[in-house]
Amino acid sequence: MKNLPILFILLASLSINAQSSEYQVSSYLSDGVKAPNTHHIGEAWLNFLVEANADFDKxxxxxxxxxxxxxxxxxxxxxxxxxxxxxxGYYQERGKNPVVIKKGDVITCFKETEHWHTSSADSAVSYIAIYGKEPTVWTEKLTQEYYHSVAEELKGK
Known part of the structure; x- marks a missing residue:
């Protein structure tokens, strides 16, 4: 019975210590950082939720x-x-027709498949991309003319 207060203090201190441990917590609700207009036209924000490392290669x-x-x-x-x-938004792989993508959609793009994806003409889009640690290979500028032709083609779909 005499040890009960000591046990209580010990458990309380362990609990406090566990609560103050440092975890790496991020949120996909954050806007992230405004991306420089290097490979896109318009406004884009990137929120780096997890960066590939020795323990997780994505x-x-x-x-x-x-x-x-x-x-x-x-x-x-x-x-x-x-x-x-x-x-x-829109998604397209080289040699295939573009499609409309919307909240709830999940797309898998296989390795070395040339593609593009972005917002639609009338709506912003936010997506989470999971990919390897190797750098993205940028292959060709997507022209405004082509983008607008896709927007016209997909209007109402």
Whole structure:
């Protein structure tokens, strides 16, 4: 019975210590950082949720594009998974027809597949991209003319 207060103090201090441990916590609700207009036209924000390291070989990034933005053609050395968390956009692989992507959609793009994805003409889009640690290979500029032709083609779909 005499040891009960000591046990209580010991457990309380362990609990406090556990609560104050440092965890790496991030949020996909954050806007992230405004991306420089290097491989896109319009406004884009990147939220680097998880960066690849020795223990986990994938990057997880949330990208948010304002309406009527473009993203250049590119490919990755590994597969890429895109999870649309808000809004509406476009996705296209080289040699295939473009499609509308919207909140709830999940797309897998296989390694070395040239593609692009971004917002629709009338809606911002936010998606989480999961991809390998190798750098993105940018292959061709996506022109405004081509983007607008896709927007016209997909209007109402």
């Amino acid at each position: 990057n997880i990034t949330q990208a948010t594009f304002s309406a009527n933005s473009t993203l250049d053609w590119h490919k990755h050395a590994t597969a890429q998974v895109i999870i649309v968390v808000d809004g509406e």
